[in-house]
Amino acid sequence: MTTQAFFIGFFGLAAVWFGVVVFRTHSMMRSALALLFSQTALGAMFLGMQAEFLGVLQIMMMATEMSIMAIFMVMFMMDPGGLGEMEMTHQKRLSLVAGFVAFTGAAAVAVLFDWGPVVSVAPDAAQQTADLGLELLGRSMLIFETAGITILTAMIAATAVAILPIEAKTTTNEY
Template identity: 75%
Template sequence: MAMITLQTLFIAFFGIASVAFGVSVFRTSSMMRSALALLFSQTALGAMFLAMQAEFLGVLQIMMMATEMSIMAIFMVMFMMDPGGLGEMEMTHQKQLSILAGVAGALVTAGIALFTHWGADGVAAPAAAEQTRALGMELLGRSMLIFETAGVTILTAMIAATAVAMPALQRKKTS
């Protein structure tokens, strides 16, 4: 019983941390701080997966977000006029519409959660090792071509972005 309570405590802690860092993404006027807050938010989400004993998903989430946010931060430093956010900069747009959409979405989600009949409890989930094995079979089975294509596409986009950035960097060095 104490293990369940401790696990629930960790899930709640990382969930709250993820939401708090997610909010701070939009509260800062710096693209760099925003990227770091997004990294911390997604890392907390990965830690939630780890706390739920979904080790594969947790480690994958953390590794993907660390790589993605590092690349994003590098490109922001290269191309942003003020990546540190030291100058005056407004990072939010359509504030009233955004607030209205957020409140409406929260109310709809709460309504669905509270007023939907969810049925009887499901069967117990398989062990963590069995879940990881089933996920691996799914990824390496019928979805393999999709994932391989997505990986090659992302790699091509990164190489193309670097190739496009190289002339701009060389012009900066010569001027």
């Protein structure tokens, strides 16, 4: 087994394990932190796969995203520390079966399908970033621009949904 395979396996296992912990703990803070560790392990796995730019981006983005998620968790939950050990699941058996079937199906395809010849050498980091930039501003420009517009639309929509309506502001003194 190569060093690369070891790191991919190690960080992959860590990502899956922390993903499982997200749904096994009663504490919302621990859930958010477990998801953060899971996504960070994925970032490290990307680095192991020689995708330096995306690995670093993944770690930076997910650290920010999960910190915000943890704050929202504390704001929304009745018992963010999980001391009351509230049951927050339903249709557990169906969910387990669906999750297992999804994993088995995807794993079977991964193992049984013939993926063809594997390329062992990846372009160096600088070349990758240059290629990605050219791709984003060249052939995939339309997709990239659509993603930008979609982000802007989602930001405006999310803010519009979240802010208090004007009539509610004028009738209550709470806000």
